[in-house]
Amino acid sequence: MRSGFGLYIHIPYCLSRCHYCDFNTYRIDAAAVEQYLEGLAQEITLRASAMAIRDRQICSVFFGGGTPSILHASQLIGILDHCRAAFTLEDGAEVSLEVNPGTVDLSKLRTLWEGGVTRLSVGVQAVQDRLLHRIGRAHTISEAERAFWLMRETGFSNINLDLMFGLPGQSTGDWSETLDWAISVGPEHVSAYGLILEEGTPLHQAHRQGEIGLPDEETEAVMYRMAVDRLRAADFEHYEISNFARPGFRCRHNLVYWQHQEYLGIGAGAYSYLAGRRFFNELLPASYMGAIAERGTAVAGGEQLSAEMLRSERLMLGLRLRAGLDVETFKDVLGVEDLSASDRVVRLLDDGFLRLQGGRVQITERGLLVANELIVQLL
Ligand code: SF4
Structure with missing residues (x-):
């Protein structure tokens, strides 16, 4: 596996908030997005002027969120071009973008593909609309399937599907259907995570008030085992506890994290790890933009790791x-x-x-x- 230096770019906007989500993300607002993109451009320029980073070869750029695909393709490619001009990207660097179904069409996908995005990671989670609705996803399974085939039509040959088990009201039969569907469409990569009830989320609240039931631990273990067995049988390499890839399609960006290599995070709340130090940016987009304008840095804190x-x-x-x-x-x-x-x-x-x-x-x-x-x- 190649060692490398990763670049993460945080887009903190979504169509709406999923009921289980505690990520640093907010409902999209077009005026705020324009300002935020200016902040990103300034931070990229400021960061690239630091010697320690300017000379690094970047093996992976990852647009995460939030829902990066909610932005116009030209806005995303504008940021990517700015990164290319400011930093040194390795030849063949992986450029990943998180996508939610319902936020892409053929024209957007073509612009992303032509602009150099090489890998798409699609939040599907489940194939039952009733489950998607229950966890607050803003899409249906037919939208997810349509998005997948549009990506293939565009030429994307490195697609990840994010799936979730342990959802409220999800049976092992539901999960089995989700795995069957994922295997049948044929992505290059699958991530299968168990739901975590994060405090303060609507789902956590609903569970505490007894409004929803969750699969018990034993059922969750069965679901996990099903994912491992079925995906392996379909020739996916099980290379990380929750991640499966066709040979040659492991996620290079996540390998940077798992192999404890260095990375730079750009954007609101983004974390970086450099020279043994972990540091993070201002969390709220407004504070992030304000800090860059006033202090010339968005860093809000950090520590040298012992x-x-x-x-x-x-x-x-x-x-x-x-x-x-x-x-x-x-x-x-x-x-x-x-x-x-x-x-x-x-x-x-x-x-x-x-x-x-x-x-x-x-x-x-x-x-x-x-x-x-x-x-x-x-x-
Ligand atoms: S799409 Fe992702 S980031 Fe946005 S609210 Fe849902 S889980 Fe959170």
Whole structure:
């Protein structure tokens, strides 16, 4: 896998807010968008003037949000062109854009394709309109399917589908249908995440008030297992706990994060990791734009990661990858000379949650279902 430096660009606008979402995003407002794009352009220019970044080769640009595809294609390509002029993009750099069905048509997709976007990530989540409606998605499954085929017609050959399990009222049969559909349309990449009830979201509130029921833990585990088995059987590589790719189509941008490589985040609330320091921008778009205009930087805070923090992060991120961590890194992270000296590791190996394979420590099939708990035990 190539090592690299990633560039993330945050577009904090959506058509409406999904009931489970706690991301830094707001209902779109055309006047605010124009100003925000000016802020992005200024931040890109300011960042590129820093020596440490100017000379870096960027392997991936990722437009995330929010819903980047809600903007006009010319606005998105304008930002991308600005990045190309300000930074050095590797030949063949991955340029990803998050898309929501219902926000793209053929003409927009053509402009994105011709402008250099190479990968689209589509938020589908489920194929039952009743479930999409219940979680507040602003699209139907037929819109999602239509968007997918328009992308193919345009020429996009690297498409991810985001799917979710553990939704209110979702049965294993519903999830099975969703997986069947995803496999049948034939994307290059699938992300399958379990719903997380974030405090303060309408879904969290509805659950607390007993208005909605969620699949129990056992059912969620069955759903996860179904995703792993079905996608693998359809020749997807299961390369990260929740991510599956056709050979050659792993998401380079997410690999930057999982392999603990450096990245620069542009836009409201975006995080960066550079020279051992993690820092973040002003969260609200208005504060972000104000900070750039008044202070010449949008950075609102950050910290130098201690050796301890770095070790924990390498462990958490590295073990999420099915390839795991090489034994030497693993020993270094745990601060042991010999794996047999760690009771925790010996127990997890003996119980079949971890395994040693080809000089690497990996989470086993059995461990996948409890990966987060395993990692916590090791820290
Ligand atoms: S589309 Fe994505 S970012 Fe926007 S509200 Fe829904 S989940 Fe949140």
